[in-house]
Amino acid sequence: MTVQDKVIAITGASSGIGEATARHLASHGAAVVLGARRTDRLDQLVQEITAAGGRAAAVRVDVTDPDDLRSLVDLALARFGRLDVLVANAGISRISPITDFDVEGWSAMVDVNVKGVLHGIAAALPVFRAQGSGHLVTVVSTSGLKIVPTQAVYAGTKNAVRTLLEALRQESTDGVLRTTSISPGYVRTELIDSAVDDPQLRAQAKQNMSDLGIDPTAVARAIAFAIDQPDDVEIGDLTIRPTRQG
Template sequence: MAVAGKVVAVTGASSGIGAATARHLASLGAPVVLGARRTDRLAALAAEITASGGRAVAVRVDVTDPADMHRLVETAVERFGRLDVLVGNAGITRIGPVAALDVAGWSAMVDVNVKGVLHGIAAALPVFRRQGSGHLVTVVSTSGLKIVPTQGVYAGTKNAVRTLLEALRQESTDGGLRTTSISPGYVRTELIDNAVDDPALRERMAGSMAELGIDPAAVARAIAFAVDQPDDVEIGDLTMRPTRQG
């Protein structure tokens, strides 16, 4: 597979889709650089991948800090000689009607979901330009495709990223850059753990997610499919969801 040997950095790698992606790509022969804030989980995942014969290094990363994203990219180049793919997976959500005026929650989503992606682009693009190739794979959401009440601002951040990546793609058709938006539906992750303040509502949502959501490994396989394409093929937008999701 073309995945083998590609150096891949993953944000939000301490759990969920990010951790599953790191495991899967490493199993296919890709050196992985793991970025997240929870260093204990990162260290454990890096040790697990290494014990299984893969190559992994962990870096503490807060995507809202541009310097952290530069350190993630620099670590890839220093340890493995290059960076081929940046998987932008870090994301948060706050669920509630716009009229609830959760200004702090709005700002947090913009900082992580939008600015975090921009910080990744700012860190990786110069390396990709220098190499003559590179791939930005970013996890967005079906929430941006089917707009529903209580997810308006979250969906807005995901659609902002989708628009940004399409513009960057059109600007980069002669520079060896590929962009891919992965739009998952319900996935069994920790995303909703801090999505609402009401414990009872959060428990009900977690129950629904556990019953309906697909395994994060399914998204990891989709990411590997996009990365595995030959250099002259780009998977621009890939949507996946549970077959029972409406």
């Protein structure tokens, strides 16, 4: 795989898709630079990757803080000399009807899911330009492809990111930058744990996750597939979901 020897930074790396992606890429020879708010989990993950012969480093990252994203990129440069890929995986979800007026939750989703990706772009793109190559991978969602009640704002943030990457792609036809949007469906992660306040909606969401959810390693493999392409090939959009998801 061409992921071997690439330096890949991952946000939201302490659990779920981010953790699975870190493990998968490191096992195929990539150096992974991990960011998340839960540093205890990050430290444990770095220890496990390095004990298995991989290369990993970590720093606390809250994607709502632009300085934290710069610290993530700086760590990649300091430890491994370059940054080839940024996987913008950090995200949060709040599921409720718009008429619940969860203004605080709406703002949090915009801050993490949209501004967090922009902060990553601002931190990584100058490095990619200086190197003459780079790859932005964002984890969005099938919620932005099939719009359903109770997920309007969450889907809106994911579609905003999809739009951002398409515009950036069109601005970057000089061959320096590749962009990829990965849209997972139901994946067994912790995302739903803090997403729903309504007991009935929470029970339904957990049931759907239990019945349909695929392992996050499946998404990690999809991310690796996009990174693995030759430099002149770009996987712009990739949807991965359970075969039984409607």
